[in-house]
Amino acid sequence: MPRALILIALFATSASGTSAATLRARTLPGGTKAPAAVIVGRAQCGQRTWLLTDTSELVEVSPDGVTVHPVRGLAGGDDPWGLACVTSGALWTIAAPRALARLGPDGRVLERVALRLPRVALFGVGDALLFEQLPTVPGAPVLTTSPPARPLETRSWIGLVSRRGASREEELMRSFVNCGLGRGGLVPCWFADEPRITLSDGADARSLTISFPPSVDSHYPIWDVALAGPDRAWVLLAALDAATGRRAGGRLSVVDDRGGEQEHLDLRPAARLILSATPARCLLLNVDGNLTEVSRP
């Protein structure tokens, strides 16, 4: 019996610790904390990262700290979702499923663009918006691009392809897509229920499958991704945060271009998302509202 326990312990150690935990974490000095409301959009514009909450707050994270702006000028019935920053620095959100809104840096709605088909996810790439619209069609690309103010000029984004399901409900449930922070026109996107990240520039795509230990939520394993260079990515893996009872990023991994984990760090407190990333450093927003900088040696 003791021998069996030792074997189990050895197996568990080898399964979860295939790479050394060499990443270092440092909580940044406190200032304004990010709101606790659910974050429904994230966009990066140069040195700034913007977050949008489901209580209509636009959160600006810059080297100077965190600033919260209430979103003003929404129409009745608006329920903003998604946030994208394009090359010009303009911020766009899906104000309502059939309306885009351009937000000023102070949170004011500056422009609205009507949409023919409802959009349900929004990201930015270069000077275009990258989005998912309904109805999804199994076998067709999930994501599409268009210039922000010309929504009819659409182009399919080669990469993730809508999957079939036993029922339409299952197809819809399998169509939830998220995209992380890209680099040089390359955007990492993934289906919420898959451990596979697809990297695409819109024309060419390749995938990497992430392996993860049992502590990670196997149903929805990938929480967030940021590309750190041509052959590396920071990947936040999902876990249940014991302190808050919420799902969040419980493990941060650095993976190579085949998805192999190079380094990792178990996060306490867990992280809500990645705010910015370079090859050597990654800035996280924690579930407690503080910021943590993780660096590689």
Add this chain to the structure above:
Amino acid sequence: MASTLVKHAFRLVPVFLVVLMVVGAGTPAAAQIRCTQTLRECYGRAATRQSVWEMWAAGVDCELDYVQCARRAIIGR
């Protein structure tokens, strides 16, 4: 004595289920169950529309409601 304990245990089943529902209300699995039921009812109403075009448009709205219902639990951060 044993049968009394079993009876007490059965009386607690509904309480246990309610606790499970409350605790799991914000999880993806709970959202899936709740939103799928709403979607089926919505499809049923869409099928009663007069023309094929109206049925299609109403069906897209049903799917939109479904995505909006479930996405906070799955994609929200």
